[in-house]
Amino acid sequence: MSLATSIGEVRTRLANRGVDWTILIWIALAAILIFIVVNPLARLVLSSFEVVDGKGYTIDNYFAAYGRWRYVQALLNTLVMGAGVAVLSALFAVPLAWACARTDMPFKNFIRISVLAAFVTPPYLGAVGWVLLAGPNSGWINRAWVALTGATEPLVNVFSLGGLILIMACNLFFFIFVFVTAALELVSTEMEDAANVLGAGAFRTAFRITLPLVYPAILGGVIVVFLQSLALFGVPALIAIPARYPVVTTQLWQFFESPVRVEVAAAYAIPLLGITISLLGLQRWLLRRKGFVVVTGKGGERRITKLGAWRLPLLGYALFVCALSVLMPMVVLVQAAFSRAWGRGFSFDNLTLSNFQFVLFEHHGARQAVFNSITYAAIAAFFAISLSLCIAYIVNRKLLRFSGVLAFLCMAPFVIPGIVLAIGFYAAYAPPPLALYGTALILILSFTTRALPISYTNSAAGIRSVHPEMEEAVRVLGGGRFTAIRRVVAPLLKRSLVGAWILVFIPTCQELSTAIFLTGPNTRVMSVLMLDFSEEGKLEQLSALGGVLLVITIAIVALGFRIVGRDFMLRRIS
Amino acid sequence: MIGRMLVAALLVATWSLPAAAQLTPDAEKALYEAAKAEGSVNWYVAHYSTEIAERYGRAFTEKYPGVKVNVVRATSGVVFQRVVQELRSGPPQADVLASADISHYLELKRRGQLETYRPANSATLIEPMRRIDPDDQYHAVSFGLVVLMRRTDKVKAEDAPKAWTDLHDPRWRNQIALSHPSFSGSVTTWTAALNKAYGWSFFEKLEKNKPQIGRSLLDTNAMLKAGERTVGMALLQAAAQDQDKGEPIAPIYPTDGGVVIAGSMAIVKGAPHPNAAKLFMEYLQGEAFDRLQSQDFFEPMHEGVPSRTGLVLKNTKLLIISPEELLKAAPEVKDKWRDTFGN
Numbered sequence: 001m002s003l004a005t006s007i008g009e010v011r012t013r014l015a016n017r018g019v020d021w022t023i024l025i026w027i028a029l030a031a032i033l034i035f036i037v038v039n040p041l042a043r044l045v046l047s048s049f050e051v052v053d054g055k056g057y058t059i060d061n062y063f064a065a066y067g068r069w070r071y072v073q074a075l076l077n078t079l080v081m082g083a084g085v086a087v088l089s090a091l092f093a094v095p096l097a098w099a100c101a102r103t104d105m106p107f108k109n110f111i112r113i114s115v116l117a118a119f120v121t122p123p124y125l126g127a128v129g130w131v132l133l134a135g136p137n138s139g140w141i142n143r144a145w146v147a148l149t150g151a152t153e154p155l156v157n158v159f160s161l162g163g164l165i166l167i168m169a170c171n172l173f174f175f176i177f178v179f180v181t182a183a184l185e186l187v188s189t190e191m192e193d194a195a196n197v198l199g200a201g202a203f204r205t206a207f208r209i210t211l212p213l214v215y216p217a218i219l220g221g222v223i224v225v226f227l228q229s230l231a232l233f234g235v236p237a238l239i240a241i242p243a244r245y246p247v248v249t250t251q252l253w254q255f256f257e258s259p260v261r262v263e264v265a266a267a268y269a270i271p272l273l274g275i276t277i278s279l280l281g282l283q284r285w286l287l288r289r290k291g292f293v294v295v296t297g298k299g300g301e302r303r304i305t306k307l308g309a310w311r312l313p314l315l316g317y318a319l320f321v322c323a324l325s326v327l328m329p330m331v332v333l334v335q336a337a338f339s340r341a342w343g344r345g346f347s348f349d350n351l352t353l354s355n356f357q358f359v360l361f362e363h364h365g366a367r368q369a370v371f372n373s374i375t376y377a378a379i380a381a382f383f384a385i386s387l388s389l390c391i392a393y394i395v396n397r398k399l400l401r402f403s404g405v406l407a408f409l410c411m412a413p414f415v416i417p418g419i420v421l422a423i424g425f426y427a428a429y430a431p432p433p434l435a436l437y438g439t440a441l442i443l444i445l446s447f448t449t450r451a452l453p454i455s456y457t458n459s460a461a462g463i464r465s466v467h468p469e470m471e472e473a474v475r476v477l478g479g480g481r482f483t484a485i486r487r488v489v490a491p492l493l494k495r496s497l498v499g500a501w502i503l504v505f506i507p508t509c510q511e512l513s514t515a516i517f518l519t520g521p522n523t524r525v526m527s528v529l530m531l532d533f534s535e536e537g538k539l540e541q542l543s544a545l546g547g548v549l550l551v552i553t554i555a556i557v558a559l560g561f562r563i564v565g566r567d568f569m570l571r572r573i574s
Numbered sequence: 575m576i577g578r579m580l581v582a583a584l585l586v587a588t589w590s591l592p593a594a595a596q597l598t599p600d601a602e603k604a605l606y607e608a609a610k611a612e613g614s615v616n617w618y619v620a621h622y623s624t625e626i627a628e629r630y631g632r633a634f635t636e637k638y639p640g641v642k643v644n645v646v647r648a649t650s651g652v653v654f655q656r657v658v659q660e661l662r663s664g665p666p667q668a669d670v671l672a673s674a675d676i677s678h679y680l681e682l683k684r685r686g687q688l689e690t691y692r693p694a695n696s697a698t699l700i701e702p703m704r705r706i707d708p709d710d711q712y713h714a715v716s717f718g719l720v721v722l723m724r725r726t727d728k729v730k731a732e733d734a735p736k737a738w739t740d741l742h743d744p745r746w747r748n749q750i751a752l753s754h755p756s757f758s759g760s761v762t763t764w765t766a767a768l769n770k771a772y773g774w775s776f777f778e779k780l781e782k783n784k785p786q787i788g789r790s791l792l793d794t795n796a797m798l799k800a801g802e803r804t805v806g807m808a809l810l811q812a813a814a815q816d817q818d819k820g821e822p823i824a825p826i827y828p829t830d831g832g833v834v835i836a837g838s839m840a841i842v843k844g845a846p847h848p849n850a851a852k853l854f855m856e857y858l859q860g861e862a863f864d865r866l867q868s869q870d871f872f873e874p875m876h877e878g879v880p881s882r883t884g885l886v887l888k889n890t891k892l893l894i895i896s897p898e899e900l901l902k903a904a905p906e907v908k909d910k911w912r913d914t915f916g917n
Contacts, residue, residue, distance in 0.1 A: 070912065136748065136786075138801035159786070241754065242786055244916035257651050257756055260658045341821065343800035363628055365645060430663030437660060438667040520660070520667040521616040521646045532648050535757065535789040536623060537796020 026400045029391055033409040036449045040424030041416065047427040048266035061267035065255075074246040075271065078230055081247060084165035085172060085229040086222045092169060092321045093176035094218060098206060099314050101184035103305045106315055114322035119174035120553050121326065122510035124234030124530060125546040127167045128539055129329025131238065132336055134158035138343050140332060159243040167239060168229045170325035175228070176221030183217035184210065189303045202305050216287050223279050230272060231417030233513035234527070238534055248272060249419050249513065256517075262427065269420040276415040337543035355544035363541075365524055370548060373525040376440060377508035380447035381455070381501050387448070388456035389463070389497070393489070396463045407456065414453035418513035421446060426517055438520020446514045451504040458500035462493045495564050502560040506553055597694040597856050605856065606638055608849035614642040615850035618657060620650040620673035620759055621716060621837040623792050623812065626870055633866055634857050641850050649790045650675040650759025657842060661687050665844050669851040672715055672839035672858075674791075675759025677901035679712040679840055688712060689841035691852055695859040703875045706838065715858050716837035717873040719892075720764045720791070722826040723808035725798045735805055737830040738768060742779040750785035751794040751806030754917070755908050758791045760809060760835045765911060766903040767833040767893040777914050787917060798823055809835070814871040814883060831891040 049057045066072055099105045100112055118126075133139050136154040145155040157163065187210060195205040211218070233249045240247050248268070255265035307314060336342035337355055344350045359366040388410050395403045413421065425446045430437035436445075466489055474484040512527035519528050526549050533542040597605075609615070619627045624647045631643030648656070650673035660666040671682075682688050692710040703714040722741075724734040735741055741750055755762040768776050786803055788794060794806040795816055810832065813825035839858065841851045857863055861876045868874040871882050895903070 135800065135802045137803065143801075237789075241789065241917050244787070246912075246917060254756060256655045256659065260655065260662070262659075262662070341799045343802075358625070363624065364631070364642075426659070426663070430659070432664045435664035437663040517659075521618070521644045522667070524646070533624070535649055535652070535793065536647075537788060537790070537793035537800075538624065539796065539800070541624075 023400070025390075025394070026402070026406070029387070029394075029406055030409075032387060033406060036445050037409050037412055037452070040421060040428045040446075040449070041412075043428035044266050044269065044420065044424035047263050048270055050263045052261050052263050061261075061263045064261070064264045065268035070246070071251060071268065074248055074251040077245055078248040079275075081161065081164055081168075081245075082226045082229045084161070085168040086226040088165055088169035089173035089176050089225045090218065090222055092173040092325070093221065094180055094211070095314070096318050096321060097177045097180035097184060098210065099318055101181045102206075102210065103202075103307050103311075103314065105307060105311055105318065107318075111318045111322060114326050115174055115177050116557075117330075118170055118322070118325035120506055120557065121171065121329070121550065122234070122512070122527065122546070123168060123171040123232055124238060124512060124527070124534070125333065125543075125549075126171050126325070126329050127235045127238045128336075128534065128542055128546070129333045130158045130163065130167050130170075132332040132342060132539065133328055134163060159239060161243065161245055164235065164239045164243060164245065166324070167235055168232060169225075170329075172225045172228050173321075173325070175224045176218065179217040179221035179224075180214055183214035187213050192305070202307060202310070206305070219283060219286060223283050227276050227279065227415070227417070230275070231419060231513060233419055233516060234531060237531060249417075252419055252423070253516075262423065265423055266427065269417075269423055272417050272420055273415065276417070280415060333543045333546060336540050337547045339540055342540055342543075355540045356547075358541055359545045359548065366529060366545060368522070369524045369526045369529045370552075372440070372443075372523060373509050373527070373549070374552065376444050376447060376523075376525065377505050377511075380444050380451055380508050381504040383444070383448040384451035384455040384504055385459060385497060385500055388452060389459040389493075392456060392459040392463045393485070396460065397468060407460075410452045410456035412453075413449045416449075418450060418511065419517070421449060422514040422517035425449075425514070430518075437518070438523060440523050442518050443515060443523055443525070446518060447508045447511060450511065450514060451508055454507075455500055455504050458496065458503060462496040462500070463489075465496070466492050499560060499564040502556055502564075505556060509553065510549065596698045597860070601694060602853075602856070605849060605853045606641075609638065609847070609853040610640040612847040612850045613640065614644055615847050615854045616644045616646065616667055616669045616845075617854065618646045618648075618653045618668045618671045618673075620648060620653045620675075621718065621835070622647070622672075630858075630863070630866065633863070634854060637857065637862075638853060641853065643854065649757040650678065650762070651757045654678045654759075657682070661685075661842070661844075665846065666842045667846065668842045669845040669847045670839055670854055671842055672837065673759050674718070674835050674837055675762050675900070675904065676712075676836055676838050676897040677762075677904045678759065679707070679838055680897055680901045682840065682842075683707075683709070683711050687843045689843050689845065689848070689851075691841055691855065693852070693856045693859045695856050695861075698861060699859060699875050700877055706836065712838045712840040713855065713859065714836055714875065715839045716867060717875060718760065718835040718837060719810040719832040719873075720760055720807055720835055721810045721813070721832045722828050723794075723798065723806055723813040724824055724826060725801070725804045726822045726824050728801075728804045728822075731824070734826055735828075736826070737828050739772070739776070739830065741783065741805070742776075744783065746805055747783045749804045750780070750783055751788065751797040751803035752780075752785040753788045753791045753793055753807070755904075755911050757789040760791045760833075761807075762904050762908065763835055763895055763900060764807065764833045765907045766900055767831075767895045769903065769907050769910075770895065770899070771830070771893060774910055774914075777911070781914050785915075787915060795823065810883065811871040818871070827890070829891070831893040833893045833895075 048061055049059065051058050052061070096111060096115065100108045131139070134141050134156045136142060136157040136159065139158065141156055142154040145151060191209050192205050195209045200208065230248065236247045236250045240250055252265050252268060255261045255268060335346060338352060339350050340352050341350065391403070391406045391410055394400050395407045425442060426437070429442055436442035470488050471484040474488055475481070479487070510527055512531065515525050515528050516531065519525060526545060530542050530545055533545065617627070617631060622630065627645045627647050631645045634643050635641060653671065653673050654675065657666065657668050657671055660668060679688065688711040690710050692705070693713065696704055696713060699714070703717065706712070706714050722735055722738070735743070735746065753761045755765045786797060788797060791807070791809050792812055794808055795812050797803045798806060799816070799821055808825060810825050813823055816823040817825070839855065841848065841855065845851050861879065864874055864876045864879045868879050868882055873883065874881050
């Protein structure tokens with residue numbers, strides 16, 4: 001008996017008993033989401049009220065978490081840092097997005113690719129690059145500065161709040177860039193023309209007309225960047241500890257040292273959730289009752305703005321941003337990866353392949369970690385997309401009532417910082433009966449949860465692009481819904497699903513803040529191993545391993561370009 | 575090098591000779607068979623560098639084919655964190671835990687989370703290393719020292735700090751490399767020892783020179799090699815290894831005393847590979863391993879194994895913190911550290 005007939009039989013039987021079979025699908029999907037989204041969060045909240053190492057409930061954890069000025073300070077520090085990152089990212093991203101989307105600036109493709117490269121470089125790897133560039137005594141920039149000017153004080157110090165903000169912005173401004181680019185591509189030129197006719201120049205038009213029109217996209221991007229920066233763990237571990245600038249994630253980590261206080265950590269994490277939710281609320285409120293109809297509509301002509309004399313200055317700025325975020329860190333990382341000791345510089349006797357030999361052949365854990373990262377990310381991306389595709393289909397075709405709840409649950413992990421999610425997963429599934437700690441499954445599940453929002457937005461966009469008429473045609477001709485999905489919807493969606501898969505795969509492959517709490521000896525992933533290397537100051541080997549990770553990522557992106565066409569990442573993420 | 579700075583003599587000279595009972599071939603064979611059935615041992619280790627730990631793991635597998643060592647190297651604090659996290663959540667993943675913060679063992683022992691096992695080979699150790707825990711729950715595995723070091727091309731031997739207190743000299747502003755007691759167990763021990771010797775004002779004065787603070791104690795070597803800092807605290811063994819490899823680094827034995835770091839190990843209760851863990855423990859306390867380890871400048875733990883540092887421990891000023899002292903002092907000094915250094 002084939003699966004299809006058995007499904008058909010079950011369906012008929014249930015229908016005979018007066019049960020709507022689709023409710024079962026709803027229940028199944030909801031159960032999965034409860035398992036990977038709701039329960040970990042509920043357990044997080046619950047354990048924040050549990051007595052440390054004991055039974056019963058208490059509010060003491062909150063006093064322990066916020067009863068010391070140092071811990072409160074870390075929270076305030078984090079907010080200052082997040083605001084700095086958000087502002088700097090906007091300063092990086094908005095001009096570049098405008099230049100790439102709407103002007104005749106030269107080398108636009110090069111800039112786009114560099115921005116993409118800044119994103120696919122994991123933030124902790126960028127941080128290592130900046131340690132090599134701007135370490136106060138040994139960094140390349142400071143050495144050059146001292147050599148050129150004879151100064152005794154370093155020019156820049158990466159181990160500072162400024163360094164922390166710069167490094168995070170270099171990785172995160174991609175989000176604003178993508179949001180704003182996508183929005184700009186929908187703004188028609190007519191209104192800009194009107195401004196031009198009334199005598200406004202290119203920049204006046206941009207500031208008074210174009211940018212205000214994409215204000216929701218900028219705001220959305222800024223909020224995403226702010227939230228992402230709060231949740232990063234690797235960059236603070238590398239930069240904030242030497243900078244003596246405690247932040248929430250490094251403080252959370254310290255609640256896990258002797259004596260371990262998971263419950264206090266949970267209590268300490270709750271405000272992070274609160275901040276996220278209130279920010280998204282703020283975004284709604286700011287955009288209330290304002291019409292941004294132009295952005296939603298299509299049609300109209302879009303022409304590029306002629307910059308005239310401003311072409312080169314704008315290109316200069318774009319190149320400056322790309323140099324900070326990709327080109328300079330990459331050069332020094334490559335140098336370090338091939339060096340015996342990176343501080344000795346570019347000389348022939350300093351050249352070696354031994355770092356690659358070490359991470360690829362001698363360190364038994366490294367190869368395993370490379371394999372783990374790739375397989376876990378691949379499986380998690382597959383799970384996340386399958387799940388969100390089912391839900392997006394149901395929501396879009398209005399097959400079930402209350403499907404909006406499912407959609408909401410898919411998007412909810414967006415507001416959960418990775419490290420908080422990890423603590424939730426730890427509280428929910430590490431202890432018996434499931435005892436998943438140290439298994440591949442707990443990592444794959446948590447990665448899936450992390451990936452749900454991106455995969456859901458992509459799946460929903462994909463489904464919307466397939467008009468129901470085509471399925472209806474199948475059904476008119478006698479095919480069932482499953483036939484329609486298999487023969488019509490799936491083939492039509494193939495390309496966008498591959499794109500979405502890659503989009504999920506890349507960040508998952510580099511995931512650190514969830515993985516750090518959930519890996520065991522046999523389930524280490526590359527990011528965790530790199531963090532372990534960084535503890536020992538093994539920046540050369542770390543760079544080599546980072547290089548391996550980047551080569552894999554670039555290969556996947558290149559494959560994506562082949563299958564889906566270029567720009568797939570730059571257009572779709574919103 | 576340090577060996578030339580100090581006259582060679584053996585620390586074992588005055589200590590009693592070990593009893594000869596070691597692991598018998600029959601017992602070894604039986605243990606090996608049982609270990610082979612388990613296939614591997616998960617070794618959470620903090621007091622060796624990644625390279626060295628991997629090399630030791632491979633050496634074990636060479637001697638006992640079929641038993642793989644999964645090395646998970648992190649700082650003592652992180653290793654302990656992971657083990658406790660595992661123990662809270664059910665059967666642990668770790669088999670053998672080895673790190674430099676001996677207070678962690680007391681803590682685990684107090685909770686009844688360590689396996690009792692007396693390695694037969696422990697009988698071959700020199701007396702101070704033999705059965706450091708009378709209940710046989712944790713054991714000595716290495717003998718390290720925290721000392722000073724300098725970048726040889728930037729700081730001449732005569733200009734270098736000679737004692738810990740010399741680090742207070744404003745000359746070393748922005749030049750000192752330290753590590754963090756919350757991460758590194760050796761640094762916890764060092765902090766407790768210097769706090770005991772000089773009081774907390776030692777650290778307050780040190781802070782005025784704006785030291786750079788890494789995580790692992792091995793991070794200080796990396797900072798010096800990169801040229802980020804010119805003097806720092808170091809594990810004598812790591813500094814000597816670097817010097818041996820031709821790096822521009824030299825250890826300095828502080829006149830006010832090196833801090834003794836007793837690297838210890840234990841089998842975690844409910845370990846997934848108990849027999850492999852026991853075999854591994856036997857191996858780490860055997861003489862063959864000691865020869866390997868002493869090549870990396872760790873002080874030998876067997877009579878007749880030559881020391882590469884040539885340190886005269888009994889004639890040298892040592893700062894020693896007992897496990898009980900450390901257990902009491904560790905949370906306090908870590909907390910004060912954060913207040914003073916702000917991280």
